[in-house]
Amino acid sequence: MRGITKRFGDLVANDHIDITVEPGEVHALLGENGAGKSTLMNQLYGLLQPDEGEILVDGEKKVFRSPRDAIAAGIGMVHQHFMLVPVFTVAENIALGAEEVRGGPLGWLDRRRSRRDVLETSKRYGLPVDPDALVENLPVGAQQRVEIVKALTRDVDLLILDEPTAVLTPQETDELLAVMRSLAETGKSIVFITHKLREVKAIADRITVIRRGRTVGTTSPDTSTDELAALMVGRDVSLEVTKTPADPGREVLEVSGLIVEDDRGVRVVDGVDLAVRSGEVLGIAGVQGNGQTELVEAIMGLRESRAGSVVLEGQNLAGRTTKQVLRAGVGYVPEDRSLDGVVKDFTVAENLVLDLYDRAPFGNRFSLNPKAIDESARERVDQFDIRTSSPHSTVGTLSGGNQQKVVVAREMSRPLKLLIASQPTRGVDVGSIEFIHNQIIHERDVGTAVLVVSSELDEVVGLADRIAVMYRGRILAVVSPDMPREEIGLLMAGVVTQEAEDTE
């Protein structure tokens, strides 16, 4: 790919990017969230068309108008959000778009043959999949194997994997890396998009680092982790969180026997007991989709629980509305900022009082007090270092990190007993991550109980004073952040060690 440029309005997502992938190599595309990695690869796969630049396959210039063209040129892609139809079987998903048919123009599906093709590919590359299972019933690791098999049955020469490890446990990640290695050995090229340095160093033959839409360098995996991190974020950063030892006080939140179902009626929180004390951070580690979301939603009154209790300082929160929970002194940073955190078309000032608009000094039952809202907004913008041209800009014009600061500022500007922060730094730039982490620790130090949920193990280990590992709706163990990462990783995969049981 040569001189690829892609603009979305004023934003230049890719700015004259050059990248070459050799046959049989694993080429890592490293960069922060929002650096433009996925945008670049979506152009190679024909989902987006570049504004400038050209794509060459085997030295021949190609124009990809749609994924169909890219597939024909031998390019396959496993997307970050899986492109599988949930109500189809594995075989149907794999056949889709390249169906085996008989009966001429009728297009009668040859289901036996497509089933056999799946099994063959699955066996050849050592990727076990059940062709008759419904995709919606498969765990994410298996769905990812389906995606890879789907790409491989189309005879790809180049396979793009977009953040494939985001939803995997450390053990599943290792398996995936092994698969990638063996695919490369059969002569296939692999582009591996990620922001995780450890994985890059483990697998890549070459590394291209992208920052803010530009290539900042192509290096070998021998480069040190610190150097790669510096390339990626543009300055030396400490990913460690500096904090003093916790001084836990009384129990603030006590959850016992909590059972919650998801929208499909599947029990996703399966008898959770946990306690958070004032002045400590309890971190919940776990691969995404193991019930963390539903647990937090149940505490916040956003989702009905089937059984169990949630007690905040002797006050039962079960059955309360979200508003009542917030008023009881709970701060909540939701995991999906754009869905639950901010109203993008509202101004920064308005977003800062979303939970207080009907109370003095910001307003009452019937009207708002714009003056008080403005004054307070100016204060918060300074205090929380929100980079915006004015408190009256709409939140949608801010960067992800600054949007998140708006959420954090809102939640932390009232007296709290408990702060719940779900994925507090997802999609946030490194500078803002540091700031948000410090704010969370500051909240702990003034005596608030803090519950942090994150699928980034680094974040949980950095912030937490105690770590609860969640797997398939249960807390498998509560461990110290000093425990070796490999063992926490095993717990996240559902393997219970003797030691972990003892510390519980």
Next chain:
Amino acid sequence: MSGVSTATAEELAEATAPDRFWNRQRRLGAALVIIGLIAAVIFGALAESATARFTISEDAEGAALSINGQLGAILFGVVTIAAGGALLAGVAKRWQTVLLSLGIVTFVFSFLCWQVAGKFLPLVDTASGSLELALPLILGALAGVLCERSGVVNVAIEGQFLMGAFGAALVGTLATSVWAGLISAVVGGVIIASLLAVLAIRFLVDQVVVGIVLNLLALGITGFLYERLMQPDALKYNSPPRLPEWRIPGLADIPVVGPVLFETNLLVWLALALVLVIHFGLTRTRWGLRTRAVGEHPTAADTVGIRVRGLRYTNVLLGGVVAGAGGAYFTLVSTGAFNKNMTAGAGFIALAALIFGRWTPFGALGAALFFGFAQKLANYLSAVGSPVPNQFLNMLPYLATIIAVAGLVGRVRAPAADGVPYVKS
């Protein structure tokens, strides 16, 4: 990692939470017991103690079943209660549907015993009447299946019916050919469908709003032309030939089934054949697999090189063909002339049949037949001067749809991307 035990979390003991007592089966059972009680007590009390006869032929003789009306109402009601009781007590899953159907059928018979006491109900006439009334509903619902399985909501079935009916009457009269009429009915349906397709797929207008607007458009155009053209000179513009009834020798001599299925018009056979064709098309062909993928997860379909919008256009237009043919029923089969707003909401009942039939061809067929039966029964009741206002039976399709959408009869799951326009990022 020396201390790794072999226990994985799946093997740890299951946490206990009480299963909901009022599960679906018990709720259905309770509902059956209640309607059974209504049947046995109220229908039984109101029924005359006279013979109710269900006859094969058109006259009162030769009854296939004859029973004392009061006794029948009570007996059938008791069977309904028993079926509900069995569901309440808990039975194996495979018996659930059987018992539910038994309960509903016996409830209907209990009602019939009350109504028919002292009179007679011709079964063949009821069956063929139900099928005829269901005919546009089947075709309309199939049109809905075609559109909605590929992700385009079709509220414009009513408008397609009207245009089809109007086109059939006008062109059929002018060309004095019933086949020309049928073809222009299809064209009429396709005109509305193409407007729906362009507005919904190309211009991303809200599909429900577009559908309603198209219905009003069709009503306006056909109403205007009817008043200006057809009403002044009905002979020249509004007297199309009727579809001929064909009789298949041999098969038509089978009792009950024969006259209903094998002595009828082409449209009935077309509708029944389309149910099969669309069913197998959706489940067994490349077109069907792609259609379902586009309706469930268009982005996934796009990433494997399927033209999402193209396929949606195709299916919406095919839906227009089928619904237009359904419109022909009103002028070429039913009345033999066009009339202002003659479809009178049949398109919405077809939509109800689509939802009640869970977006499947056979489900749509079943629902359409059920609704057709309700309409036929309503006609019968008003003919015999029943005390039950026939409006109650005409409400049935809507009532059934509300019950279905509320999830009382199993979970209704629309295609995931139904009504969501596909926009490339």
